[in-house]
Amino acid sequence: MQQLRVSELMRNCPQAVVSETIRLRDAAELLVTNGYSVLVAKNTSGQLVGVIPESAVIRELMSISSRDANVSQILSRHVESVRQDAEIGGILHLFRSSCHEVIPVLDHAGDIVGLLHRHDIVKMLLSDGAEPQTGQPSESTLPGGRRPHFMNRDKMRVKDVKRKPPSSAE
Numbered sequence: 001m002q003q004l005r006v007s008e009l010m011r012n013c014p015q016a017v018v019s020e021t022i023r024l025r026d027a028a029e030l031l032v033t034n035g036y037s038v039l040v041a042k043n044t045s046g047q048l049v050g051v052i053p054e055s056a057v058i059r060e061l062m063s064i065s066s067r068d069a070n071v072s073q074i075l076s077r078h079v080e081s082v083r084q085d086a087e088i089g090g091i092l093h094l095f096r097s098s099c100h101e102v103i104p105v106l107d108h109a110g111d112i113v114g115l116l117h118r119h120d121i122v123k124m125l126l127s128d129g130a131e132p133q134t135g136q137p138s139e140s141t142l143p144g145g146r147r148p149h150f151m152n153r154d155k156m157r158v159k160d161v162k163r164k165p166p167s168s169a170e
Helices: 024-034 054-063 118-126
Strands: 017-019 038-042 048-053 102-106 112-117
Touching: 017 024, 024 038, 024 054, 038 102, 038 112, 048 054, 048 102, 112 118
Parallel strands: 017 038
Antiparallel strands: 038 048, 102 112
């Protein structure tokens, strides 16, 4: 089976990539209007410098009086990133931790070219025939090659429920 590359699952989200000096108010507006949970910050050279989680923006908005402050103080500079040509099977371990909802994708020059979302990884793992390259059966396969009931979408139909007639003893 051909292994998927990060570039095949990543999203191009140019609105989520912002300057590390963006105003707190502008960051909050971007998060709200685009439905993002995190923004990716870059320096003036276009290189990744950190992420701005929605939770940090909310905390900062609640604790300061000036919404014109910039996000440099709440920027998380310890960030995992992946190359766009990396194989998905080789980066799955990054999503085992609950702290990685979105991982920035970089090209060979270190420029941000997209975002890889955890829920896209989960969808890929749950889709037909997708298995991480570990040499082991997929976790979505039960012994005997069967799939869990929640993955059999064609069998998930609402059945007619027959009601008992009201009792005449009432």
